[in-house]
Amino acid sequence: MAKAPVLTPQADDFPRWYQDLITKAELADNGPVRGTMVIRPYGYGLWERMQAEMDARIKETGTQNAYFPLLIPQSYLTREADHVEGFAPELAVVTHGGGKELEEPAVVRPTSEMIINDYFSKWVQSYRDLPLLINQWANVVRWELRPRLFLRTTEFLWQEGHTAHATYEEARDFAAHIHRRVYEDFMVNVLAMDVVPGRKTVKERFAGAINTLTLEGMMGDGKALQMATSHELGQNFAKAFNTQYLSKDGRQELVWQTSWGSTTRMIGALVMMHGDDNGLRVPPRLAQIQAVVLAIKGDEAVLAKVREIGDRLKEAGIRVHVDDRTDTPFGRRAVDWELKGVPARIEIGPRDLENGTAMLARRIPGGKEPVSLDTLVSLLPKVLEEDQTLLLKQSRERRESRTTEVATIDEAVEVAGAGGWARIPWAVLGEEGEAKLADHAVTVRCLVAEDGSVPDADDAPGNVAVVARAY
Numbered sequence: 001m002a003k004a005p006v007l008t009p010q011a012d013d014f015p016r017w018y019q020d021l022i023t024k025a026e027l028a029d030n031g032p033v034r035g036t037m038v039i040r041p042y043g044y045g046l047w048e049r050m051q052a053e054m055d056a057r058i059k060e061t062g063t064q065n066a067y068f069p070l071l072i073p074q075s076y077l078t079r080e081a082d083h084v085e086g087f088a089p090e091l092a093v094v095t096h097g098g099g100k101e102l103e104e105p106a107v108v109r110p111t112s113e114m115i116i117n118d119y120f121s122k123w124v125q126s127y128r129d130l131p132l133l134i135n136q137w138a139n140v141v142r143w144e145l146r147p148r149l150f151l152r153t154t155e156f157l158w159q160e161g162h163t164a165h166a167t168y169e170e171a172r173d174f175a176a177h178i179h180r181r182v183y184e185d186f187m188v189n190v191l192a193m194d195v196v197p198g199r200k201t202v203k204e205r206f207a208g209a210i211n212t213l214t215l216e217g218m219m220g221d222g223k224a225l226q227m228a229t230s231h232e233l234g235q236n237f238a239k240a241f242n243t244q245y246l247s248k249d250g251r252q253e254l255v256w257q258t259s260w261g262s263t264t265r266m267i268g269a270l271v272m273m274h275g276d277d278n279g280l281r282v283p284p285r286l287a288q289i290q291a292v293v294l295a296i297k298g299d300e301a302v303l304a305k306v307r308e309i310g311d312r313l314k315e316a317g318i319r320v321h322v323d324d325r326t327d328t329p330f331g332r333r334a335v336d337w338e339l340k341g342v343p344a345r346i347e348i349g350p351r352d353l354e355n356g357t358a359m360l361a362r363r364i365p366g367g368k369e370p371v372s373l374d375t376l377v378s379l380l381p382k383v384l385e386e387d388q389t390l391l392l393k394q395s396r397e398r399r400e401s402r403t404t405e406v407a408t409i410d411e412a413v414e415v416a417g418a419g420g421w422a423r424i425p426w427a428v429l430g431e432e433g434e435a436k437l438a439d440h441a442v443t444v445r446c447l448v449a450e451d452g453s454v455p456d457a458d459d460a461p462g463n464v465a466v467v468a469r470a471y
Helices: 014-024 041-060 074-078 081-090 113-123 168-189 236-241 265-274 300-315 330-340 350-355 376-401 409-417 426-438
Strands: 028-030 037-039 071-073 092-097 100-108 132-141 155-165 195-199 211-218 224-234 244-246 252-254 256-263 291-295 320-323 344-348 357-362 368-372 403-405 421-425 443-448 464-468
Touching (some): 014 265, 037 041, 037 155, 041 265, 071 074, 074 100, 113 132, 113 155, 113 236, 113 256, 155 168, 168 211, 168 224, 168 256, 211 265, 211 376, 211 443, 211 464, 224 236, 224 265, 236 256, 291 330, 300 320, 300 344, 300 350, 330 344, 344 376, 350 357, 368 376, 376 403, 409 421, 409 426, 421 426, 426 464
Parallel strands (some): 291 320
Antiparallel strands (some): 071 100, 092 100, 132 155, 155 256, 195 211, 195 443, 211 224, 224 256, 244 252, 344 357, 421 464
16 A cells, blocks of 8 residues: 555645644644644744844834733724724624723734824824834734634734834835835745735725735745735824824924734745645745754764764854654654755764765755765755755746736636636726626735836826735
8 A cells, every 4th residue: 555645735635735734844733712823843933033034124124122012992993993994803802801890891902003003192292203113023813713824813923013204205115115125025035935016905905004015925826825014004093193293393293104014924825835745845044943964873973973063064054953863763753854844954874974975855956965974064055045046936936837917807717716826907907806806706916017016006007916816
């Protein structure tokens, strides 16, 4: 009998493959309350690396980290009508505390625009207080009816940035800077993910915003996933919270604002964009373990060499793990590291030691080859960069090969239904066509200009709608 595969093949059942991989690579488990999740150490390690890379980019913009309460007075949500309407179906409300009914119910934050703006109105007095640039790393709760680990969970982790500016132009430019120089740069150069930057339609826009910028990625099954968003809030929240500043010429002016966020959904994207039937494939620049050095047998000389190689690689700046658990069968350990997507596996046994070599297994392109122990330290950084480049190339080639130019709504529905993306002129589609797409579970992921740039307006001449089925 043929040996059963470790994971359900993608081609057989992509959702089952995804769930299998999340479980067997030890990324997360379902939590005890429906829709919640327990992020396991290996999965959380990926998030920590994402946090570190993102946090550095965010701080380069002059933004500072802060923290705001998890519980928000329910009355706060009534201050901006579009915002409360957008989030009302997802709210979790606390009505009792300390054994007593609360005088005013508290909402578990679905996002923090309300409470942060309450404090912005206190902190901003003069033009000297602007721009005010704040970010927080936190958890939020949105009651999810159809949960899926990392992609849609009732509670998830994220960063949310909130800023206040003196002018519309400053706020607009800052939202665009976050979109391209923080989010897109991180996704392309660290996550090795080909993403399409664009503008959301009015229907898909963040509740309470005047413009939403998005990054959309194509997953392995051809569906789209919204990766991160940056919003121009205009003066909607400034009006609701009376956030004003005294200008240089002595006038009271309302501030202009932005908000922007990215979440643990990026771990789900990592799985679905780069994973294969053998497990994860983690981009080397992201990986918390870039190389694992495995002792094939418990020979003392082998164990000594494995530890020595580990130390040398660490000194060379490579994030390395030494696997000397020779009481666990080598084959099982090799499969586990392959499932976890560690970019390089360096396998050393007694015969390798005699030959002065190690077996180098590369997770991303696949395959194994013997390499000299003497050249390993100088070779590995080059290999890791090659593999980082290859992942991005494969991601881009998938999107390009599965994106089709269409001229009608019916053609767009057909392409999306077959697991691809369609590009259709917005002048042909329009809001009426967008509604027709929704009848087929197809959405406009974003609007782009003819040259692929982000358009300045929803109705700019030449706008193209990128449409697909999405998670």
